[in-house]
Amino acid sequence: MEFEIEITNLEVHLQGSKVLRGVDLRVLRGEMLVILGPSGCGKTTLLRTIAGFESPTDGRIRIGETIVSDQNVHVPPNLRKIGMVFQDLALWPHLSVDSHLQLVAHENQELISSILERLQLSDKVKCFPSQLSGGEQQRLAIARALVTKPEILLLDEPFTGLDWQLKDESITLIKKIQEDFNITIIYVTHDQFEASKTGERFAIMNDGRIIQVGTLVDLLDKPQDEFVATILNPLKTYNKL
């Protein structure tokens, strides 16, 4: 099997506290892996470390054939071919939709137009983030991540705050993007239902560690411990209903 990302025994300390405590994770090329875990378990820190915004105190991250993070190596974020959508989207308040993409796409107008069209933002090019709806803002953040032509897309709870209908539409859009761009996606969420609709493979995370990785059926049938069983319990109950 070909791994796009291989994380080995990753430890990260932030402001004196151990946030990641030996994370081991392998992400296949072109797959959408969902990381599911409660708030504060280290999901965002894991994504930030993969992106290169945090440095590990121990362990290693390999992307493709290159080691990008360990105690001696730190490949800067812009050389990792990663796009990221933050939980609060981090849109630039002073820039229009068009300028958002122009700024990062090195004025590749053809690519910008195609992504704007695909994400249904073509008629909003002159709008500023404050003039967009919640769903449009999410799509702009995704568009901005895509125009850099990343090989890996990190999504940190990107659809928080959207209603269920919009969430469903957005998840469908993400799946379509993954197929079209043949991109590897790591999708982080604390919402079991959102996770179940999104992913193919799931990594359950708690207290700075990956507890179990597998398909939803595997995890529901053979939870490794009580935490995995508990966090997936709402899905089990829902399926029975």
Add this chain to the structure above:
Amino acid sequence: MAAATPLIVLTILLIIAAKTYMGDVPFIVISGGGRAGSGLFYSPGYAAASVFIIIFSMSVLLPVFDLIAQVHGWKIFWKACAIANKQILQSVLLAVAVALLTTTLAFFLAYWINRGRNLPTTLVEYACYVLFSLPATVTGIALILLWNRPETNFIYGRPAIVVIAHIMRFLPFALVICIAGLSGIDRKLEEVYLLAGKDGLRRLKDIILPPAKSSIWVSLAVCFILSLGEVGATLLVVPPGMETLPVRIYSLMHYGANKIVASLGLFLVALSLLCGVTLTLAWRRKWNLR
């Protein structure tokens, strides 16, 4: 110099108290406790506003009205401006230079402090705020002791020493304003930009400066206005051949030229007011953030 020590100690204690209770929040909100309608008029906020209006009237409005009363017409006002035209020009040029330099220095310091938040940045921030506690005369004397040497006379004997004195005096104000402005700009806005492969000055130009421009303009205006009226340190360090408007007013007071003094005082007030009004109007019309 030693007399300033209690002031410095007091300032450090106040900075620690402010940091402890306010943390790094860019601003605080004072509300009327959520009460609506006439309840507001009996709230502590209303009492505080009343006290402020009384103090403002006594310390600002009354003296300005008194100045107007002393001028006795436009003719004397324009005559006074003509007498001090050289000093007016020098003061405006000095204030522009001080505003630009202080704000630039404060902005980069604020960026470093805001994004660093470690022991060195905290120490530098505190050191800058301590400058606030130094009386103008102490600042002037300290500069004389430091720069009045044959090897540094190329600075001491020139207007540069006045610029340095003003920067020392007004850096804390500019720093507070710039830190407040930068605190509202999420670090993630830069991180997204970084992922796109752009860094350095372009990041500053494209991502940081546009949202920070309101605080930069406020800092420029505050430094300009403060520099325009500075007299304490300027009197001590001003080189031969240079005379600012406040120093001129101070000299004229000794000759009892009350009408001229009042006119020039009024001119200073008008110039500061013009700066504030221009900034407010421009801010509303053009630079207002979306």
